[in-house]
Amino acid sequence: MVRSQRERVSENLNRALHAMLEKDPRVWMIGEDVSDPYGGAFKITKGLSGRFPDQVVSTPISEAGIVGLAGGLALSGERPIVEIMFGDFVALAFDPILNLLSKSVGMYGRRVPMRTVVRCPVGGNRGYGPTHSQSPQKHLIGIPHLNLYELSPFHDCSALFGRMLAAGEPAVLFENKILYTERMYADSTVDDLFSYDFPASSDGCARVFLGSPDAADVVVIAPGGLTGRVLDAARRLFLEHEIVCLILVPVQLYPFDASSLPPAIAGAGRIVVVEEGTAGGGWGAEVAACLYPRLWGRLRAPIRLVTSADRVIPAARHLEDEVLVQADTVYDAVLEVAGA
Amino acid sequence: MHEITVPKLNSNDSGYLLTAWHYSDGDVVPASAPVVEIETSKTAEELSSEVGGVLQRGLTEMQECRPGEVIGRLFPDEQQRQRFLIGRSEEPAADLAGVVITEPARSLIDRYRISQDAIRTLSTRVIRAVDVQRLIDEADVGGSRIQHLGKSQLAVAAVVAESHHTIPAAYAVVKVVVDAALAALRGYADRQKIAARLPELLIRRLAGLVETYPMFFASAREDGTAVLAGQVRVGVTIDIGRGLYLPVIGADAVTSLATVTAAMAGLRAKALREEFTAADLTGATIGLSLPAGDVLLAQPLIMPGTSCMLALGATHPEVIPDGHGQPVVRQVALLGLAYDHRLINGRAAARFLGGLKAALESADLSDEEAAS
Incomplete structure (x- = not known):
């Protein structure tokens, strides 16, 4: 690219x-x-x-x-x-x-x-x-x-x-x-598939979309640190299964402003929230708690939380890979939610 | 060919930036010379290859690359680089640079053999299954589909079309009684250990007819003349399922039944390995069609540059009354001749077929055995 x-x-x-x-x-x-x-x-x-x-x-x-x-x-x-x-x-x-x-x-x-x-x-x-x-x-x-x-x-x-x-x-x-070593995105372009914009304001959430921002099968909400992994998963989900993900990257994690999210989130009816923290009592649960009252009756599947495992993070890279959220973790979760 | 791959340069970066090539496509790169510069988040590194060669770059400058990715290739010589470029341009997606095709779309493209040109008409940068389906539906007129012909069938089509446009063909058939010939061939095979069959015998017998029937080994010209070849070079149809070919049995191979048989075996082996060269396929002065299976009669094309093509049908039994009115069984085969009516009339065709029939039906192979 x-x-x-x-x-x-x-x-x-x-x-x-x-x-x-x-x-x-x-x-x-x-x-x-x-x-x-x-x-x-x-x-x-x-x-x-x-x-x-x-x-x-x-x-x-x-x-x-x-x-x-x-x-x-x-x-x-x-x-x-x-x-x-x-x-x-x-x-x-x-x-x-x-x-x-x-x-x-x-x-x-x-x-x-x-x-x-x-x-x-x-x-x-x-x-x-x-x-x-x-x-x-x-x-x-x-x-x-x-x-x-x-x-x-x-x-x-x-x-x-x-x-x-x-x-x-x-x-x-x-x-x-x-x-730190990744590059900033610029000019509304992520890669040959994905584009991005800021639907509310430039300090609101970034919206990464494929084709039209209003048509998505699954909405993935993930903080900035997960961008690369979520994009990798979204790319493969589209190329292999033609599942279209809309990725929302909020810059403010808490308080989470659900009102600034674009309306397409309700249209998709399928939501995955990703965080790198360990399972249990996490940011994803907070986001889901904010979203449920707004989307009640319009969700086609329960909001799916993706977190790292409920374990201590190993130093050995191959074991660390298994504990922390990877692109594959996101891919599997979205595939499951898309089929629900 | 040596591939230039990106090594893992540090443990922080998942990708690097290719900042500069020190050589251009087609340049000769000496072994161990720095060939490309890669920038990581911390440093810029020059990569060199242990092997030298002619460079073909895979990425352009200021493109991102990943560890393990092939960013360029070094070829032993310019010829091999050119061959690589030709091979690459024949890959299906080579001309669709910048177009993303999903796997479901790709499997439809493969299944329906949709051409690059057709895909390009979609004029969209991202191609999904639904886009390809639209192409299929458009081509799907009244339940029929578009099938693109392969290279070898296109070549057959060109020859057949030229033949039909330029040669006014007529057709005649005789029946050949082959009991005696088959018996003689069995005896020949037993003694000589050479498994010659009727087609080989027919080709061998053609050699004796070129003096008497020169017009059957000729080609018509626009100016009202005909070029007489004066030689027997038989173009034989061979189709073992990999396309129709008309390889030629040359004049020096028709001198004996043994040489014809060996030449035929050689052509079949080449067909199997798809190894025909241009020399194998040119220079015929007459054609012989050998229809497959139980086909009794086929109307062959007349190859442009010749005046006729024979067709030898399958051997089959027939029952006839003998001199006493009793039924007897004999083996027969139909021998057809498509001929250029500009050069040959029905009477000449009948005589030529009669001569060939007589030569086939005479069971004497003693000359052949004496020769070998």
Whole structure:
């Protein structure tokens, strides 16, 4: 497939951080090893400390302390962006996220804007083992005033950061590591089969479709990190079975805005929700709970949730493949739902 | 031919970008020379091939490639590269670049042998089964379907059509009593260990007729003349289910029954292996059709460039009264002759057939045995 040399997702993200720090001296970058020359474990903060030495803080290994510092800065009207080196470690910062960042917005009798973003590289398929491969999104769902986002190859990071910092509520941005080296999509084109657009607005969900966006057999809702796998499955489902998938990639995971979804979702009557997190109490269940009241009576099959297995993620790649959601997992689920 | 494949260059990327070719199609690439540049998310790498050769690129610059993918080929020489290009252009989907065909659509295309041209008329970039079905339905007029002819049948069609357009044919048949010939052939086979049959005997006997009947080994010309070949070169129909061929038994092969038999066996073997060359198929001065199975009588085509074609039907028994009115059984075969009426009239045809009939019915093969 012919592609021009489009920007990689990591470059888009790095460019957004540069723009944020440049535009507003109140924006900080805080995290472990974020300064040059290392520039962060995934090089996302590359070049920031050189250009903005007063806004970049390389910290000791102490996630609770780092996020606590961000909370204090946000309370003082600053706009800190925190990098958690591996999203798995966000568990260490659960207390300041739950009890400082999010609560401060609504527990002082008047609304206190908390403009801060906690960036979490997440996800597996890299052979990093049980404690560096997880997708902890579900553990942060349902906290008042805490908004969850996920990086996507469709959504421009500059616009996303502008929106997260403007919201006045703390945000956690999940960044699937697999995306960093992928390229951003541009010009409404995904490949020779699929196109995309933003039916509501450019910060709403991206809609990936084949032919017409209004005709689909199955609607697949998946966050940005699953884009490649879902597209692989959708391509094979069409070429082998002529099953047409409409893929919806929301950039905001929680609160999930079901009202912004395109009407075609009801027309298909068959919905699959995919997430990389382990089974049980996950984001997919939250999405399904939002959709059922809207689509009651129009669904032709129960909403199908696709998750990774209810297991610890192995380090060995062939075993990791079996535990985590793959293109085949999505393919099988859609095939089953399409036949229902 | 050596394939240039993309190695796995790191563990992060599922694909890389082909940024530059250092050579063009048809260039000679030395062994170990850097031939192509691939960019990963972290570095740019030059790939070289241990084997040198003539390059044919598979991807263009700025295309994505994946580990294990073949991005180019190196051929030992330019001729082999050209052969590869010809072979590739004959692949069904080669001309449909940029068109995506689903598997259900592809299986319909294969089943109904739908041509690339027909598929192109769909003028859609993504072809599904329903699109192909529409083509089939359109072609499906009154329950009949369009079947595209193969290359060899198209060649037959061209020859037959030319024959029918240019040669006004007439037709005559005689009955040949073959008991004596069959007995003689059995004796010949026993003694010589050569399994000659009636067609071989017929071809051998034709050799004796060329002086007496030159017009039957001739071709008509527009200017009212005929070219007399003066030689027996027999184009024989062979169809073993892989298309109809008319290979030629040359003048030097008709000198004895043994050589005719060997030549016929050789042609059948070539037909089986589909190995006929142009030389095998040209230069006939007369044709012989050998209808398959129990067919008694066939009207053969007259090959352009000849004046007639014989057809020898299946041997079959018939009952006739003997001199005393008693029924006796004898073996007969019908010998037909389609001839160019511009050169040959019915009387000459009857004489030629009579001469051939007499030659076949005379059971004497002693000359043949003496010769070998």
